[in-house]
Amino acid sequence: MEINLRNLHSPADIKNLNAASLSLLSEELRAILLKKLSAHGGHVGPNLGVVEATVALHYVFDAPKDKLVFDVSHQSYVHKMLTGRIDSFLDPAKYDDVTGYTCPRESDYDLFEVGHTSTSISLATGLAKARDLQGGKENVVAFIGDASLGGGEALEGLDFGPTLGTNFIVVLNDNQMSIAENHGALYQHLAELRDSNGTAPNNIFKALGYEYIYVREGNNIEELIKAFKGAKDADHAVLIHLNTMKGMGLPCAETNKEAFHFHAPFDLKSGAPLVPDNSEDYADMFTRHMLFRMQEDEKVVTLTAGTPGAFGFTPERRKAAGKQFVDVGICEQDAVAMAAGLAKGNCRPVFGVVATFIQRAYDQLSHDVAINNLPAVFVEFYGGATGGMTDMTHLGFFDIAMISNIPNIMYLAPASAEEYISMVDWAIDQTEHPVVIRTPGGEVIHSERPVDMNFNCYDVVEEGNEVAIIAAGQFLHTASEAATILKSKGLTPTVINPRILSALDTDTLDTLRDYRLVITMEDGIIDGGFGQKVAAYLGDAPVRVKCLGLRKEFLDRFNIAETLKANSLTAEQVAEIALK
């Protein structure tokens, strides 16, 4: 029996298929995936690897009654195809009707908006406990990748799950990869389990009380159905360990798993990107500089928590860095605390981290690093509205409010490439404080202005009067553009590059007390940010203060230019505010 994919409205439509038909369906879904992924871009490897597993899940379990929680949910494309959203994969015009993650706004089959790793098991324990208290009988299933399993939150949930004493199913999608290669002792153990067909001694899942089921061919529909049926309606905790192939069905993704974890539109045959990007880029600049610094000094160490490629550390560059490059796996807490230990041990740690993920280590930043005032360095990428992360689960504009209010941490926002690299150098060389550096968003900006690493005073870039614009990071250039407009209208504003957002240069601010207006600009939410510190400090002065930044809200797949405009962050708007 075959089905017309256009008529695939819900999992009910696949319940009567036999294994052969389900295999055929999987191949068709994979072909559709390949077409969309190559034309549109997206999470290539993760989705190609779980086509069969997703079909089998929906064949065996009865969603939405049974609860399926996808970890990260970047692998939920096939789930979306099977739950009423196949048009968004078949029709190019509808490609963007669905997000890249599970989304309750789209469908009742999607339980949570998620995008960070390692949350599914804990979320599922909550669903299971809620079921038990209300006398429900549905299955609760957490679907998690091997890389995500190494995160602390996942391990906490894994530890708690069996104590429920009721139905609780964890599907471990072991594709032997993180975004890059896996790191952590757990992965040696998973390899032993795979190599022994699930029979290796010291089974960590059995140690925690899970019934353990191993599926050697995790891309084989029949094996998957058998395993899922074996776990369905269990009255206890079961862990099903699937051995799957990341990128399956796309040769370039099967061989180059790291590059095809997530990929922009590409040629299906060659794997080459459709739009090569050769523009200059801060991450590349940072990485080259770190390689130079590490070569110069064996005590300089670059750390990542599973995202080396996000800041330019390709496999070749990691190899070049050797022992001075540490990937702890997707474990931001461990990375930050390890940085504290490295700093205490007289090394010079530099943790490169995606802005949305540093929030996974707030306590370590505060408790382990800041209280001890250890000189660890944190360089953030994809921060702000301009950083390029536009998915609701990956927003990078909350970090100023989160980090700059922790004592002892110096939060720096460079305005140009030259200032950026100078700050990285300065942060590595100093031994007084933890330092966070926000990599600027948008295109690389160069500046010939001499850089100054004295963070006790702001850099007054243009001296004027009546109105001052204090603009953080790359917004300095928006401020300079606004100044040009204003000068053409007879107003010469003072333009200031604060460079540090965690402290105030009160001497410079005092010179503005009798101005008519001070405008602050930052690429982050206004609430809790830099501008509000300025407003509060000048609260007893005659000068008016206007804080510009982003509204405190979770945006989803926003247009960067429109968002800047909606928040009065264009040069024209700033000039207009100054004139009012």
Place this chain on the structure above:
Amino acid sequence: MEINLRNLHSPADIKNLNAASLSLLSEELRAILLKKLSAHGGHVGPNLGVVEATVALHYVFDAPKDKLVFDVSHQSYVHKMLTGRIDSFLDPAKYDDVTGYTCPRESDYDLFEVGHTSTSISLATGLAKARDLQGGKENVVAFIGDASLGGGEALEGLDFGPTLGTNFIVVLNDNQMSIAENHGALYQHLAELRDSNGTAPNNIFKALGYEYIYVREGNNIEELIKAFKGAKDADHAVLIHLNTMKGMGLPCAETNKEAFHFHAPFDLKSGAPLVPDNSEDYADMFTRHMLFRMQEDEKVVTLTAGTPGAFGFTPERRKAAGKQFVDVGICEQDAVAMAAGLAKGNCRPVFGVVATFIQRAYDQLSHDVAINNLPAVFVEFYGGATGGMTDMTHLGFFDIAMISNIPNIMYLAPASAEEYISMVDWAIDQTEHPVVIRTPGGEVIHSERPVDMNFNCYDVVEEGNEVAIIAAGQFLHTASEAATILKSKGLTPTVINPRILSALDTDTLDTLRDYRLVITMEDGIIDGGFGQKVAAYLGDAPVRVKCLGLRKEFLDRFNIAETLKANSLTAEQVAEIALK
């Protein structure tokens, strides 16, 4: 050979003792501990349980060359006695010369200021990596309790440790207790290991690649020395599992381990507190109310992350709450994500949490709860400068800045007992948003003023003119006292209870635009807080704004009254500011 304890200056002084003398020394140290603990208060059970282990550690390892990292470090009293600080245990006048945690300001034998759980292994990986890069040969030892081991950060570190491929020693102090009883599947596994004298199958530590050494009598000096010697200078990762007795040597602490985890001064014979505290208390009020709500509705669930007693859930009350009380162990991340799952599953979760520990779950609050806008409730205890937590590692006054800037979360600060319980009720009943409620600090305040749960508008408690005081939480009463002083001087200020700190009532604020002065008061750091939002909003108005709160700094063992005064938070000081 015996030593005069007064001459115990460093671990070198015990290196020549034999096992019998070390046992005798341990008994003497325990007697001193008991005397100080009973007179002074402190972490009773944790320290009594590790006397022998600490003596053996310092006998075998060569600190400070060898690096000892204590998890939480609440069990480091004996370590302090052995490393030059015994006078602070012998002389009552010097009892307060040492903090209750490791403290690098006190001694080079102390590597980190710590007080939160689960950080030691990750910190130690940093020290070990730093050693390896610099060609060092010293031992690196993380000393961690069974309860702390269940935390995600500890599990991340445990996973990473063996991948170093060099000397890395974890001492697991298994005293079979958290503050309360342990929760999590890991503890069943540890019990199996103890019951089998370390030979149980599926050894989780062996699975991760550790050499595993079990010490059946963890309070026996000879066994401990043998185990530590077996691990010393290992060229790989070793985990030593000690079976110790929490509270050893104090019968009431041996039998009532939970009550004597931390205890105020007590009678050594009876265990009775020297100063009984029968004052009314918010935690007790909260717990009684939750028991009532849970009895009324099976969907109401109270959660804790290992600190049930911190908010009044005694063993009897936990028993009364039955399945509706969930302790996930010291796993705040899991607790917050589980709360998200419970809310999604139509339950009404209420997570009671110590303010300093909620920061361990920033990402879960933001990513799992707030993005999904799930109606989970978080009730914070010991928040603010007035909350009673005065150790540098346990400060509770950063939470407003941390939480109130996350979109969708309503952060509420009740000013009285009546408003507090009404807010808890309201938060449980509503289904629109996550809600955080800050339990007021200080003595319980009652109010007959009708409570209003419309958080779109502030509660204007006193109508006045010229000066407005917007005072959050229990500071409302300081504001009212200031108003009384001001009225006696001819100025009638407007006094406002904002009740919500995560949003502004702009209508009410607009009525203050032409006032002379607006004063904001909050029990948290000024930076990133509520007052700065008010200052920024009124930045374009003629009114001056003065934000009162705490400076952004890590205080240590501060005096609450003095700190309030140092930050201009007394009624007299507020009145003075208003008159200026």
